[in-house]
Amino acid sequence: MIARASLVALRELFAERNQPDGLAAALTFTATLVLLESLAFGPGRATQPDVASGVFWIAILFASVLISTRSFDRDLEDDAIDAIIALPGGREAIYAGKMAALGIVLALVALVAGVFAIFLLDLEPALPWHVALVGVMGVLALLPVSVFTSVLALRVRARVAVVPILTFPLLVPQLVAATQGMSAALSGASAEALGWTGLLAAFALVYTVLGLTIVPAAIE
Amino acid sequence: MIETTASPFPQVRLRPWLGIVAAALSILAMWMGLVWAPTDAVQGDVYRVIYVHVPTAWLAYLAFVVVFLASIGWLWTRRPWFDALAVASAEIGVLFTGLFIVAGSIWAKPTWGVWWTWDPRLVTTAVMFVMYVGYLLLRSLSSDFERRATRAAILGIVAVVDVPIVHLSVLWMNSQHQLPTVLRPPGGGSPSMDPAMSLTLVVSVLAFTFVYLALIVERMDLERARQQRIIEARS
Numbered sequence: 001m002i003a004r005a006s007l008v009a010l011r012e013l014f015a016e017r018n019q020p021d022g023l024a025a026a027l028t029f030t031a032t033l034v035l036l037e038s039l040a041f042g043p044g045r046a047t048q049p050d051v052a053s054g055v056f057w058i059a060i061l062f063a064s065v066l067i068s069t070r071s072f073d074r075d076l077e078d079d080a081i082d083a084i085i086a087l088p089g090g091r092e093a094i095y096a097g098k099m100a101a102l103g104i105v106l107a108l109v110a111l112v113a114g115v116f117a118i119f120l121l122d123l124e125p126a127l128p129w130h131v132a133l134v135g136v137m138g139v140l141a142l143l144p145v146s147v148f149t150s151v152l153a154l155r156v157r158a159r160v161a162v163v164p165i166l167t168f169p170l171l172v173p174q175l176v177a178a179t180q181g182m183s184a185a186l187s188g189a190s191a192e193a194l195g196w197t198g199l200l201a202a203f204a205l206v207y208t209v210l211g212l213t214i215v216p217a218a219i220e
Numbered sequence: 221m222i223e224t225t226a227s228p229f230p231q232v233r234l235r236p237w238l239g240i241v242a243a244a245l246s247i248l249a250m251w252m253g254l255v256w257a258p259t260d261a262v263q264g265d266v267y268r269v270i271y272v273h274v275p276t277a278w279l280a281y282l283a284f285v286v287v288f289l290a291s292i293g294w295l296w297t298r299r300p301w302f303d304a305l306a307v308a309s310a311e312i313g314v315l316f317t318g319l320f321i322v323a324g325s326i327w328a329k330p331t332w333g334v335w336w337t338w339d340p341r342l343v344t345t346a347v348m349f350v351m352y353v354g355y356l357l358l359r360s361l362s363s364d365f366e367r368r369a370t371r372a373a374i375l376g377i378v379a380v381v382d383v384p385i386v387h388l389s390v391l392w393m394n395s396q397h398q399l400p401t402v403l404r405p406p407g408g409g410s411p412s413m414d415p416a417m418s419l420t421l422v423v424s425v426l427a428f429t430f431v432y433l434a435l436i437v438e439r440m441d442l443e444r445a446r447q448q449r450i451i452e453a454r455s
Binding site: 156158165168172 | 295343344347348350351353354357358361362363367370371373374375377378379382385
């Protein structure tokens with residue numbers, strides 16, 4: 001399973017490198033969203049830790065949906081999905097491989113968006129390592145659900161609309177945890193930030209295991 | 221290949237008894253809720269909306285748990301009967317969730333002064349509503365029977381996670397919504413109810429339960445007829 005998952009992940013990363021439209025779109029979209037949200041809230045409010053965290057994580061939420069949808073769109077356009085499914089081994093490796101590769105892409109987007117947000121909003125994180133930890137755990141908690149709903153909506157009409165409708169309600173707890181955790185890290189509340197990080201880790205584990213267990217039945 | 225829509229359980233003749241019992245209990249519950257139950261000392265008569273709000277909430281929870289169980293049943297056995305149960309229960313669950321949000325708003329306006337507030341219980345309930353609307357949307361956009369059932373089953377298993385989140389949100393987070401009155405954790409929760417009010421609430425819950433069962437039976441019948449047409453068209 002690990003070998004097959006690695007193969008799927010490497011294939012995904014090479015495809016992204018050769019055709020970086022997904023990454024480029026996600027980076028541009030996320031940066032634009034951070035900018036627009038900041039303008040909507042106004043410079044006074046957008047620099048507050050709780051508002052800045054919300055601005056960042058909503059942008060990353062949209063980016064995770066965009067990245068996973070684009071990944072499966074590319075496979076469907078190139079008819080590559082049938083070739084991937086035909087590889088020997090279990091279908092859970094497809095899910096695991098996709099998650100690994102898209103996790104790297106989303107982490108890159110989150111890093112760039114985070115640096116952009118810090119400069120744009122003139123933030124001074126009180127606990128920068130906690131901010132990084134919440135960022136990593138947040139990405140790990142968001143991605144399994146985005147990939148899971150993209151798989152469910154594979155070959156469904158109006159996929160572009162269905163995937164966000166399915167994904168966003170499922171990600172509300174993770175969004176709250178990530179926003180509160182990052183707000184606490186920006187404000188210097190270490191124990192609170194670590195508490196929310198633990199919750200994100202639990203969500204990441206639960207949805208990853210759930211995805212590996214039942215999503216393969218939907219891959220076709 | 222699907223070959224039968226038959227139920228995996230022994231056949232029981234439920235119609236028209238379920239509908240008759242549901243109607244009778246509903247009339248009784250209405251009389252008790254509007255006339256017989258005493259007026260609340262603090263809220264006056266506006267509290268009577270709980271005889272709709274609470275039962276619809278519980279039945280929505282039940283409906284989504286049934287979706288979860290039916291989804292497992294489909295993935296395990298691939299019998300269309302389970303898929304029919306899942307879709308029937310999901311539709312009724314969405315209806316009841318909408319009803320309990322509306323009933324809650326009707327109560328909230330005179331009590332809290334607003335139709336809606338960003339309270340954890342209300343927000344998580346709205347999220348649950350959208351989640352199951354998404355479930356029905358996913359089903360409606362899938363054309364192949366087995367794929368639709370499988371995708372919906374997977375989503376039905378994952379989405380049930382929100383049901384305990386909705387119920388326990390008032391305990392986990394600061395909430396304006398009152399704490400659980402009946403399903404209270406040990407040592408917690410708001411004061412118990414007046415016996416007459418409790419009895420009225422129990423009758424209301426029973427009435428709505430029979431309404432749910434009656435609707436499920438009718439909706440499943442429609443769905444199984446549709447499944448049978450699909451099987452016949454294939455053969």
